[in-house]
Amino acid sequence: METKFIDLRSDTVTKPTKRMREAMMSADVGDDVYGEDPTVNKLEKVSANLLGKESAIFVCSGTMGNQIAVKCHTDIGDEVILEASSHIYNFEMGMMSAFSGTLPRVIEGKNGFFDEEQLVKAIRPDIYYLSKTKLLCLENSHNSAGGRVLSVEKSASLCKVAKDNGLKCHLDGARIFNSAIAQKTTAKEIAKPYDSVMFCISKGLSAPIGSLLVGSKEFIAKARRVRKMLGGGMRQAGVIAICGLIAFEEILPTLEDDHKKAKLLALRASKNKNFKLNLESVETNIFMIKVRNGNSANYYVNRLKEIGILVSLNSSDTMRVVTHKDISFEDAEKACKIFETIN
Ligand SMILES: Cc1ncc(COP(=O)(O)O)c(C=O)c1O
Structure with missing residues (x-):
């Protein structure tokens, strides 16, 4: 036995629920590379609204969402600031270097997070013979730190330091809803200071596949090209996107x-x-x-x-x-x- x-x-x-499996059978679908899958379009619209951003793109995985973001925010030779035990740095197969040609600049955090002083020190001065520090990536909740939460205030303060120094800000929010619940706030509030946020529907939300990357219209248009480069252009992806829509109703509460x-x-x-x-x-x-x-x-x-x-x-x-x-x-x-x- x-x-x-x-x-x-x-x-x-987590396995998809009965409601998800049934909805997959009857999901309205089309070719998403042509932008014609109504269910994917709906999931992207709902996700952008939930996170308070203009636009969203459905991607195969959290890793793909994070790496598209790194590629869109940087140029070859740029530096990206990350916490030493972050997912993007440790568990995404060196893709930020392999695909985007960027250099990770890691900061040892406490419980997964560093402070403003450490961040300032890690940003390179704008001198032509130094790599440009282009991007700050944070993770909330922080997986390897044991699901620790970065407060809305601290998050805003770190992003302000980054922006004052000309950096873009990306959030690996694979579990952003867990962080929001723990802080009794909304994912939208957490997402506010970031230029882009990735969140997963395939983790606690229990959908079988997929993540969303959200940001401005311009950023997502660029992300769509990069997703295609990675072979992430899906066709009748509505059969999986429907599970995300159900997850928001059935699992999130x-x-x-x-x-x-x-x-x-x-x-x-x-x-x-x-x-x-x-x-x-x-x-x-x-x-x-x-x-x-x-x-x-x-x-x-x-x-x-x-x-x-x-x-x-x-x-x-x-x-x-x-x-x-x-x-x-x-x-x-x-x-x-x-x-x-x-x-
Ligand atoms: C914090 C965090 N970011 C990103 C990912 C990557 O997600 P995926 O496994 O869908 O690529 C994970 C996966 O566990 C994660 O925990």
């Missing part, structure tokens, strides 16, 4: 439950003498568990797997736990008991 795991590795494991499950799990894990957690750091649907007593995190990842729970290995002494809609409160309670007692 197949083992049913409680899968806490990532919110990307319940996303806060994922944060509640993460808090429950973290609290119970914190009672285990083998683990170390900072409960205040649990802000969204992702958190980290550090292991104590010289044991390796890999040991616990494997032990948990034997008992039917999947978590990710983050580093030699840290595991990452991610909650999502396919983990019920009942599943969370089962996992809580194990997190509390496992040794």
Whole structure:
């Protein structure tokens, strides 16, 4: 018999809902490269409105959305400022250099974020024999930092420093709605100071495929050309875009439950003498568990797997736990008991 795991590795494991699957059958479609897919057009319009921007483009993945943004905002030889553990720098296959010819300038942040002083220091003076610092990329919520949230105020302040120095600002908002919920604000408010924002419908929102890149009309027109260069021009993509539209109605209003499950799990894990957690750091649907007593995190990842729970290995002494809609409160309670007692 197949083992049913409680899968806490990532919110990307979420499956499309019954409503999504049914809607895929009857989605109104056309050739999106010709701009003729009504469902894609609708998703792009709704997404731009949700984020308070003029325009949007549907792309295959978060990586594609981020990399199109880097390409559109920069020229070969330019520098891009990023946090050292950001997704764009660490997990997008060096594409900012391979495709856009840009140089990453990374800043070591605290909990995923650096401050204005660090940012100012990283911006190169405008001298002809130096690379131009062109772009600031931030990530909110911050995945590798354990789903940490950058406040609207801090975000605006960092973008102001960047803009005052002639930089463009891009947000990797793969989980922007999680950040908005945690701060009791809107994604639109978070997106305000950025020239472009990427968000994913394929993570906690549970659609099977896709991300949106939003920005000005001019920026998105350029992005459309770059998407095509990457082979990302899709045809009857309405069959997948429909899932994003449903996700906004069906999943978004319940996303806060994922944060509640993460808090429950973290609290119970914190009672285990083998683990170390900072409960205040649990802000969204992702958190980290550090292991104590010289044991390796890999040991616990494997032990948990034997008992039917999947978590990710983050580093030699840290595991990452991610909650999502396919983990019920009942599943969370089962996992809580194990997190509390496992040794
Ligand atoms: C913060 C962040 N940005 C971007 C991405 C890339 O998304 P995708 O896997 O759809 O390329 C991810 C994926 O996990 C992510 O966590």
